[in-house]
Amino acid sequence: MLEKADAPRRWDTLERSYRARIERGAAFADGKIVRRDETERFLEAVIEPGDRVCIEGNNQKHADFLAAALSKTSVEAIHDLHIVQSNIALPPHLDVFERGTARRLDFCYAGPQGLRMARLVAEGKIEVGAIHTYLELYSRYFCDLTPHVSFVAADAADADGNLYTGPNTEDTPAIVEATAFKSGVLIAQVNRIVDKVPRVDVPGDWVSFVVEAPKPHYIEPIFTRDPAVITEVQVLMAMMVIRGIYEKYGVTRLNHGIGFDTAAIELILPTYAEDLGLKGKICRYMSVNPCPTLIPAIESGFVESIHCAGSELGMEAYTAARSDVFFIGRDGSMRSNRIFCQLAGHYSDLFIGSTLQIDLEGNSSTATLSRITGFGGAPNFGSESRARRHGSEAWLKAGREQRLSGEMPRGRKLVVQIVETFGDGMSPTFVERLDAWELQKTFDMPLPPVMVYGDDLTHLVTEEGIANLLLCDTMEERAQAIRGVAGYTPVGMKRDREMVARLREKGAVQYAEDLGVDKRLATRDLLAARSIKDLVAWSGGLYDPPSRFRNW
């Protein structure tokens, strides 16, 4: 028999909690505008112990003022928070754990704070729920990790709370949507309060409070690669990628990683690829941040359209002046969005990026033993898009090559890793067993932290050549194809010469000469820009690099 409850269940507890918080917070605000010097007491009024709190911390843009304020609040008032935040980048992000304001953490990427985070985890100050990819964590904002309170960063706000993010929109839409529509308190840190925002990126009625920060939010130029330090080996690998993959499959839609290897590819499009007659045939649509090294490829007519996850410092005027290429608001500045960029990249024809370690199954990892770094966006970009249904030349051609499949014809996304056989400090990139296994034990993770799984990988490019894993019939062949391009590393030295020769015959291993790449041409002379200054010249003076990259 059903038991009848004494009181009817209430279905609006979150809503009533929201109203109570707003009422408490209003004591420290004029309308929606929080009085800056009362920010800490304001936070103590609106945040409750045990809340899930999201501090916007992207690749680049950070709600740094609010993060620092949270780390100064009273531990009696606010404690045991559950932080759900994509990027742990600034010291206050970890201060809140060190002092007990927060206890539990779900995140994506730790970057420069990785070492300290590892220590705090070991001391029991941080309980890590899980390390996610970007799309995974955003998805959980709409599932079981919806924030009670979120801090976001924007360029400007008006008195009604309408927000203008400028070119660096990044994670903001995901955080805002999840928070505002589940009775969460949304607090925006802005660089300035204005009468009218240049464009409304977030409608004011979604925003609970606004704080004008004493200085503009912190932005890190993490996508700027100085062409001056690109090596001839990287030029050679770039030539092999262009001939052996882009030209071969006719790759028009793609996502580039942000290392020097992919910067080298971008910089020889106007020279090497142009001479091969590939303009209009490769690299037409990209999902990537506005990396300055893309400027020559855009200016010479290779890259026609780019959607960006975020912006890049110094590229504001350039992107604004190229509205045919970038996504631009009516106010004239770029609009970025990490979710949509990730999705666009996921359903494109190719991902190419670098990594630190690769094993014989082709699993790769950027994890190193002493620190927790996390994933970011590479696993989403660098995975087979199994739900894809539309065809394209590159996707269908790769699908036809795939050996380990059944009768049903399928397409295949090209997932490429580009690495030198030896990395920093001459440590071999190729290993029998990833450090990720040790890391799993040390930090008690459910699985070894793998960036791109071997069964997602299709091609491996080194200075030795290209391993095409699609053409391998067995796991043994796959391992030998990887050894075949692993050069003089211990893994490479253990190759079975006969088997590698057979793999070379069927194209599963290709060296420069098999690809029609003349190694003698692999010099820095091929780079369309050899310095940051050259990039400025290509941009017609529109690119304004941060001072640290200049030598003029």
Place this chain on the structure above:
Amino acid sequence: MRVARHSFYEATARRRVDGLLDQNSFREFCGPAARIVSPHLPALGMPVAFDDGVVVGEGTIDGRKVLIAAQEGGFMGGAVGEVHGAKITGLLERAADVKPEAVVLLLDTGGVRLHEANAGLVAMGEIQRAALSARHAGVPVIVAIGGKNGCYGGMSIVARSCDWIIASEEGRLSISGPEVIETVEGIEEFDAQDRALVWRTMGAKHRRLIGEIDALVADDMGAFRSAILNFVGRPRPLDLDALEAEHAMLSRRLERFWDCADGRDVWARLGINDPAAVPALDADSFNGLVGALEGGRS
């Protein structure tokens, strides 16, 4: 295959010599095969270079006979040790004897090689004396700066004792380096990470505008070659009048600019309408600006 340009900045010392001189005209003295290496570095457990980081020899440029030295910035930052210094000194002393049409010094250096301490310091004095002897004998000494290390320390003093200085915008000329100034005077005085500030203070454009170098060229081998040719066979007077004129110029400069906190303030006072735009100008536009200023002065 398309080649944007032949960069002087990126070239090694040997490639710079090859790029500037007439083809196959270079004959090296004390080359790497002779293995004349630093006697001090092995004692410190440090590797040596078979040419001790400097290439010296003779050749022709557009058929005109020159002696040339090129510092290799990739070896110990082009720093001057005992052997390195002796090779440059010997070259300059030879110039006084054989009287070529010029001595060309391609400098790319942080100054004295501190590992060799006194020997490096003594070398610096010897180079300076030999350069002045060559000039006294009527041989012009031409300095070209355009490498990653710029020209710092004692070698910057040597450079300013020569007849002519040519530099690309990437080149820098100063006694103390940015990090040294920051360490000694504090980050408020000079932020070595602020690269634009470094170039506004020590970069070739600023040095050209305040009259310490004689030609600014693009980072291009051909541009350096033409600029050097322009000074071959043209010694500057080295006498009391010239020295006094130089001192008078320095006094005037101090009087005119002593209160300027930034290169931009100096440029504004020189009559440049848009000083903020100066760093972005390419070599041709910049030289146009210099020409206009000089025209305005006379």
